[in-house]
Amino acid sequence: MALTTMSKQILGLFGWLCICFAAAALGAFASVQAGTFYQALVRPDWAPPGWLFGPVWTVLYVLMAISAWLVWREGGFRKAGSALSLFLFQLSVNALWTWLFFVWHQGGLAFAEILLLWLLILGTARVFWRRSRVAGALLLPYLAWVAFAAVLTWAIWKGNPHILV
Template sequence: MALYPMSKQVLGFFGWLSICFMAAALGALASVQAGAFYQSLMRPPWAPPGWLFGPVWTVLYILMAISAWLVWREHGFRKAGLALSLFLVQLAVNALWTWLFFVWHLGSLAFAEILILWLLILITAGMFGRRSRVAGALLVPYLAWVSFASVLTWAVWRGNLHILA
């Protein structure tokens, strides 16, 4: 049962969507030159093409927003403040990765940071799942993609030590 009236739920949904896409925009600022840089790197044969990242992340950010919104609308910050705050922290950590990797070329820090992101997503998904099974499940594709991205980060970093510190 929703905690808020329908009008506030709609505003809340667009609020969570805006928060998620603000994080995406911060990452996008860092990835303006990412396409050319990504193409210049030695990548494993299983690395996806650069054009795939945008559509995948768009879907993931939408799923993240819906997940946070479901928890918020059922429990609010009063009862789910820790879970929602952790969601916001992992969102900030998510945005930081692009800067570490594509702007500052810090492969080792990007790899360490994505492992922290993975752990934060796992904990957030667990906390959300205890409040809403659907909300927790909506974070599973995000966790799966970041799992893949972690392995890719490792492989690209290790194959480009001369570029990525």
């Protein structure tokens, strides 16, 4: 019996990792040419180098998956359906940003969307915190990075009116 429960937990964690990295892959697909595009943009002096985004996002997606798994393992969608649905919604909004910014060059829309994303992450962290303090806390680095990314989006959008609408 314990082995079955452990197997279910491991499969659950693997499932959440797959979901989070599917969103990452959707964003990565949109950002195939992002490196060249990012280098061509006027960026503030404090903007990180392009190579840093991949490792940071990898860590954040792992933390997100663990966070969702911690909430899921306490009763699945049956008991935490609204919290997990909110998580999945914010994850889809997360994936959309890359398309808005790097593919469609919609700086203003990308900025508005990342503000919405930040609010959704905050809401998800609060709902997760009520179920598991660790799960809520694991979303705080993500919240902080998206806050930074929102300021960076604003600065790049305003600094590149000829490229970003």
